[in-house]
Amino acid sequence: MAALKKSTELLESVYSVVALLFILVACVGLCDAAAAVDVYRLIQYDMSGSPFGSRFAALNHHAASLSFPPGADLSRTVLIIPLRELNITFVREYITQKKPLGGLLFLLPEVLSFKHGGNKQVHEKEKMKKLLAELERLLVHSNIPYPVYFAFENDDIDTVLADIKKNDAMGQPATATTGGFKLVIPTAEPKKVVSPTITNIQGWLSGLKADGDANQLPTIAIVASYDTFGAAPALSVGSDSNGSGIVALLEIARLFSLLYSNPKTRGRYNLLFGLTSGGPYNYNGTQKWLRSFDQRLRESIDYAICLNSIGSWDNELWIHVSKPPENAYIKQIFEGFSNVAEELDLKVGLKHKKINISNPRVAWEHEQFSRLRVTAATLSELPVAPELFEGTGSLFDGRQYVNETAIIRGVKLVAESLARHIYGHQGKNVQIFADESSLAVNPAYIRSWLDLLSQTPRVAPFLSKNDPFVVALKKELADHADEVNVQHENLEGIFTFYDSTNARLNIHQVASVTFDLLLLLVLGSYLIVLFCFLVITTRGVDELISLFRRPPSRKVKTA
């Protein structure tokens, strides 16, 4: 009895193993695609509850190119649009009129990718920049009820596209009955990012207190917002906005840490370095950071310099302020900067933009300071305030569009004017950070950080609390500052984000149903002919005829 039980148990376990094997076999390898490319999804977000961006992620449709036959039904078709063939009015028409589409796949030139483009020059830079900016504005502010992806061109996808174009030119749009190429992205439904965090990093360089001086030292703050927002979150590296600001801030911190490490050259000002997050969302992180200060500290801030997009200018930088230019502090800052600028042979202009308290839009980082009555200014190459979600790390904002020497000059300008203010050399022609000296700006340092930033997407909701990038920034700042604090906050407000920012696209060459039906027909007739042939050769024609005539009687006989 026991033996019997044992054997049945054994049998059951064998069955389960067999079942497992079958499941395994059924799952094995369905990924033998003609080509597989990395794709980056258009951002999906809700603003005050209304949906924006690409609302879907999964894709399983046939592909078509721009030369599709007119009047074709594209509701189950993915349009592949290379950037150089992009017709913005066509796309706008499709999106604004909500014409049905299966999906959109934009092909960006390979030079824009940091990995493959390297330092190659971009042809027709400005034209492409304009086009991409326009496309991005359109996509980010629309509600698109199908998946939209970006990919970089490569040989694989180019050959596929050429094939698709050939088919389209012959007037055969790809559908289920004609075969062609199928684009498959097997991803789950995008999920909401639960309570996205923003991380602010601050570093202190304390100044030298005179003996017996009980008063707190005044503080100068240097601030840059480090996160980005772009059409494709996985590509939003923002080399200029605001990678250049971060690099400049780190270099300034490095220079002053050299000065402050020696008691003789330690200034009588505290220096506060702030790398803030949440920049694209009305400087939400800056606001939280400032609110976390206690009143005394906030009042001790003499002024704050915010660095924003200083990586691709030729000869003119702007200082944006929200207090009138006649204000004594503003005047002092501006004069300090313009004196140094004159020596460095560049121009600095002052732009005044009043704050409208009732408007939730905060265009510049210094406006968050000004709202709390702290004197602040933003140094930027942009002459006017950017709109929401613009100038925060667009698709074109890559390494190719950033000029290292511009950043070096910017660093010199800020460091020199700060140093003159700290050491009381206003108006005097002394070069503290002169080239070739031990305090010179280090181009290699700037280049290496710029390279790192240019390959690190930094969209805040997708950066975790302990993201390697945040850790690296903190560590770098800790190398230069005496004391470094990290502040985690929830990104609050009206924004909700959805995940699955990048995926892998499989391109399959597929046969049509018609083909398979035809094949079945051919095979069936082949087998029938084979059957007849074999019966005739082995048993004779009569047998074949009789086979068709009296199958029931044969059955009776055998029974």
Added chain:
Amino acid sequence: MTMFHFFNCAILTFGPHAVYYSATPLSEYDTLGTSVKAALVYLGTALVKLVCLATFLQVSENDGFDPYQELLKALIGFIDVAGLYFALTQLTHRNISQNHKFQAVGLGWAFADSVLHRLAPLWVGARGLEFTWDYILQGLEANANLVLSISLAALGSLIWLRKNKPKTLIPIIYACAGIVATMPSITSYLRRGLGWHFPKVVGFELFTSLVMAFISWQLFSACQRPST
């Protein structure tokens, strides 16, 4: 749709075996047992072959054609012939005629070969979205293989089972059996030595299988004449 394609390819790969069994007198004499035994012998032979291949053959990094290695492979391939010999002579069958015996053995042999070599790639590959002609060609190859197996079994039964065959035909029978038995090496040479593409190789296989089948048939009927 992809399941459909898998179904089509499976019909092409395994259909002819079933049709052969049901259309010829094999089904009437209930020779399924013989076929199953032959398939089992094939399994054993394949195992022995695998062990031999693993023992004697070096793994070549390049996909080129190495004559020495190929010769070794061809020699190991002759284990197949030994297996067939065993299946034809040593297995005790129910009293079926030689005529049906070799067909049943060849059929079982080819079916086992198809299942072993083609079922797994078919299941994995043909269900995928990607369309290639490979699985259809593979099905055609299975057809050619069926014909070749039956031819080889026929020639084998002539050599080993038929005692009174015309003396003049004996060298021809042996030559044909040799050619059929070395077919795998020949196709391997065509594919890798001459760099033929898969469709061309399959076409060649289909053509030679038909030619060999015709020759074997002629030989078989020629041997049958004096005895009757």
